[in-house]
Amino acid sequence: MKAIAFRGVHDVRVESIADPRIVEPTDAVVRITTSAVCGSDLHQYHGRVPGIEPGAILGHEFMGVVEEVGREVRAVSKGDRVVAPFSISCGRCEWCRRGLPTQCSTTGRAVFGGRFGKQYPGAQAERIRVPFADFMCEKISSDMSDEQALFLGDILSTGYACAENGGIRPGDSVAVFGCGPVGLLALQSAHLFGPARIFAVDRVDYRLKLAEELGATPVNLDKGDPVEQLRRVTGGSGPDVALEAVGHEVPFAQAIQAVRAGGTVSSVGVYVEQSIGFPAREAFFKDLTLKMGICNARNYIVPLMPLVQVGKLQPARIITHTLPLGDAPRGYKIFDQKEDRAIKVLLKP
Numbered sequence: 001m002k003a004i005a006f007r008g009v010h011d012v013r014v015e016s017i018a019d020p021r022i023v024e025p026t027d028a029v030v031r032i033t034t035s036a037v038c039g040s041d042l043h044q045y046h047g048r049v050p051g052i053e054p055g056a057i058l059g060h061e062f063m064g065v066v067e068e069v070g071r072e073v074r075a076v077s078k079g080d081r082v083v084a085p086f087s088i089s090c091g092r093c094e095w096c097r098r099g100l101p102t103q104c105s106t107t108g109r110a111v112f113g114g115r116f117g118k119q120y121p122g123a124q125a126e127r128i129r130v131p132f133a134d135f136m137c138e139k140i141s142s143d144m145s146d147e148q149a150l151f152l153g154d155i156l157s158t159g160y161a162c163a164e165n166g167g168i169r170p171g172d173s174v175a176v177f178g179c180g181p182v183g184l185l186a187l188q189s190a191h192l193f194g195p196a197r198i199f200a201v202d203r204v205d206y207r208l209k210l211a212e213e214l215g216a217t218p219v220n221l222d223k224g225d226p227v228e229q230l231r232r233v234t235g236g237s238g239p240d241v242a243l244e245a246v247g248h249e250v251p252f253a254q255a256i257q258a259v260r261a262g263g264t265v266s267s268v269g270v271y272v273e274q275s276i277g278f279p280a281r282e283a284f285f286k287d288l289t290l291k292m293g294i295c296n297a298r299n300y301i302v303p304l305m306p307l308v309q310v311g312k313l314q315p316a317r318i319i320t321h322t323l324p325l326g327d328a329p330r331g332y333k334i335f336d337q338k339e340d341r342a343i344k345v346l347l348k349p
């Protein structure tokens, strides 16, 4: 089958590899109908993920149709349309039972196409082996398109969790730092909690434009310090909640500086650095609540699905490109370079 392999910095290639097969009796093989390029794939693309081997198959956002199941799989069968979370979890270990499947000790916190824990080939391919299929696979009703369902496994759940962790209350003002795919979905999700105003911070004009269409007031980084801009539009105090969806030191610090005393900063951007500096003293004396972490996407797939079905969440609005799988190298490039107004790139095998 065809799959997208990492070959070096800024070098991903379409390669021919063996089809996946059932290895464990709890596995399923899924024929992928849609996958995507995620912002965290770009960390690998930039060569910033230690231990990534040339030839590794990339990608962790996917959905498709079950093609084959191992003899112990009960919850899904051949022909079912399914979505799965980006992280691979057994559903049975202590961490999975605590509701923290991304901490799964059986897989060592593995991610499809990722570099920690056990290594599992990624989802930018024609097929994928899904371990622990009973826990991992969620059936999708036929009235949902791939474009509506796909992001439940990663960026929609992550964006929603970001908004939820922000503890937004009716009437609040919310600032979203970063208008990439996760930031835009955090913005959409924030509306569900009843804020009075949402501000969207970025410097890419076409991304700010979409944020505006999604109900946010743009705050352009090129027009000055976002902390001062946010103070000005919130009567001097700063927003009640900041949602950070970038994963770098600067926006994290800006979120802390911008938010009002007693406010909350919720961070879901993926950090590649081992540690960053942040204004701890300011956070302390302003009495802030800081919340961060990798999203336990499995926990959100079922509850968010009806919100997508009735249109209260419209994740497909961020899709700008749908390319054949074989065009993935171009998909990476335009997403990375923000060319051709790219926001979210889907791949169709």
Ligand SMILES: [Zn+2]
Residues within 6 Å of the ligand: 038, 039, 040, 041, 060, 061, 086, 154, 155
């Ligand atoms: Zn991702």
Ligand SMILES: [Zn+2]
Residues within 6 Å of the ligand: 089, 090, 091, 092, 093, 094, 095, 096, 101, 103, 104, 105, 106, 107
């Ligand atoms: Zn587990």
